Amino acid sequence: MSNFYEQVYAVVRAIPKGKVTTYGRVARMLGRPRASRAVGYALNGLKDKQHDPAYAAVPWHRVINAQGRISAVNRELSANRQAQRLLAEGVHVSDGLQISLKKHIWDGLSIFEIEEILENKG
DNA sequence: ACAGTGACAACAT
DNA sequence: TATGTTGCCACTG
Numbered sequence: 001m002s003n004f005y006e007q008v009y010a011v012v013r014a015i016p017k018g019k020v021t022t023y024g025r026v027a028r029m030l031g032r033p034r035a036s037r038a039v040g041y042a043l044n045g046l047k048d049k050q051h052d053p054a055y056a057a058v059p060w061h062r063v064i065n066a067q068g069r070i071s072a073v074n075r076e077l078s079a080n081r082q083a084q085r086l087l088a089e090g091v092h093v094s095d096g097l098q099i100s101l102k103k104h105i106w107d108g109l110s111i112f113e114i115e116e117i118l119e120n121k122g
Numbered sequence: 123a124c125a126g127t128g129a130c131a132a133c134a135t
Numbered sequence: 136t137a138t139g140t141t142g143c144c145a146c147t148g
Contacts (some may be wrong), residue, residue, distance in 0.1 A: 004144090004145060004146090005145085005146090013141045022131090023129075023131080024130065024131060024132095027124050027130085027131095027137085027144095032144080032145095034130095034131085034142080034143050034144070035130090035144050035145075036130040036143080036144090037127095037128060037129095037130045037131085037141075037142095037143060037144065037145085038128090038130090038143080038145045038146080039129090039130075039144095039145095040128065040129040040130060041127085041128055041129080041130095041144085041145065041146070042127060042129095042145080042146090043130055044128070060129085063129080064129090065129080065130065065131080066130075066131060066132090067131095068127060070129085071129040072131080078129080079129090082129085095127085123147075124148100125146085125147105125148100126140105126146105126147085126148095127146085128144105128145105128146100130142105130143085130144105131141105131142090131143090132140105132141090132142090133139100133140085133141085133142105134138100134139085134141100135137100135138085135139080135140095
C-alpha cells in the first residue's frame, strides 16, 4: 500500500477517543493542504482491509467534513454506523448528522509529533 | 501513460 | 442559509 495511505492512517490512529477532526486538517498535518479528497479516499480504502486488525483499529469515524458533519456521500448505513460509533464514545450527533466542532475538535499533532509517527512508518 | 473517480473544501451566487 | 461550480490529488484500471 502506498505511503500516503499509511500516513493518513497513522494520523487518524492518533485521534483521541471522544474527539474528531476533519479531512482537510489531516491533509494539512501531512503537509498537503489540498489533499483532503485523497484523505477521504484513503479512509474509504479501509473497507477492504477490515480483516487485518491493524487496519480495523483505525478510528475512521473520528474524521468528518469541514462543516462538522458526517459526509453525506456515505450510504445511509455507513453514515449511521459512523454516528453510532461517535455516540458510543460520548460525541453528540444531531439528527442532521451534525457534530459540534467547537466541543469535539481535536487540536491535532505538532510538526514534531507528526515527524515521529511518520518516522516509525519509514 | 492517461482519463476517470471520490467519505473534500473554498468560493460564488 | 442553500446550492452549484471549480480546483485538488492519490489511486485505479
